[in-house]
């Protein structure tokens with residue numbers, strides 16, 4: 001039986017004032033482009049939360065596209081600058097879980113740039129066809145990838161990572177508004193928080209799936225046992241795991257973290 005060609009599902013967040021209108025004008029001008037984009041219209045790219053992006057991948061997107069107004073043309077002044085940092089941050093999260101960050105693309109297109117919008121979507125769709133669904137070209141096990149994406153969404157729903165992100169975003173905004181030219185990078189501190197928060201929630205998900213010792217978790221997470229011991233202690237303090245077996249090696253098992 002002939003195999004059907006892979007058609008990537010692209011989740012698109014388009015700003016109402018520019019990129020959405022560019023898409024609209026492309027339609028009115030009858031430009032042809034691949035029908036792979038599913039659009040969510042937002043008032044401004046500044047409305048996009050990193051959680052929307054990771055949740056999109058968790059729910060089956062092969063790529064996420066964000067389209068907004070050109071820098072300096074945002075109707076809410078700085079929303080697109082904020083979106084730039086959200087994308088830089090989300091790229092780092094994707095990298096941390098092993099997904100190609102290019103699966104998340106940010107572009108600017110004004111209302112008059114329908115042809116440019118078509119070009120970008122056509123290119124992005126073609127590129128996604130070459131890399132396949134998430135995990136395929138990255139050589140990741142699908143179930144494992146799902147757990148990692150789930151752990152990342154849990155991290156993004158919780159205070160520690162959100163606070164660290166918000167603090168860094170606020171600092172960048174302040175520097176930009178004072179006229180400084182800023183480079184969009186993620187600080188070492190924020191990188192560390194991304195890694196530790198995702199690993200913490202991933203530990204809990206592994207433990208929900210089955211019993212593990214510290215060394216088994218450490219080897220799955222590729223972390224030193226001392227780090228995993230900290231997660232175990234925290235999970236146990238929160239009443240999220242129990243000791244299933246004490247000797248010869250302690251083995252832990254998780255309760256349902258989501259119901260807490």
Ligand code: FES
Nearest residue numbers: 015044068074075
């Ligand atoms: S209004 Fe378009 S990016 Fe802010």
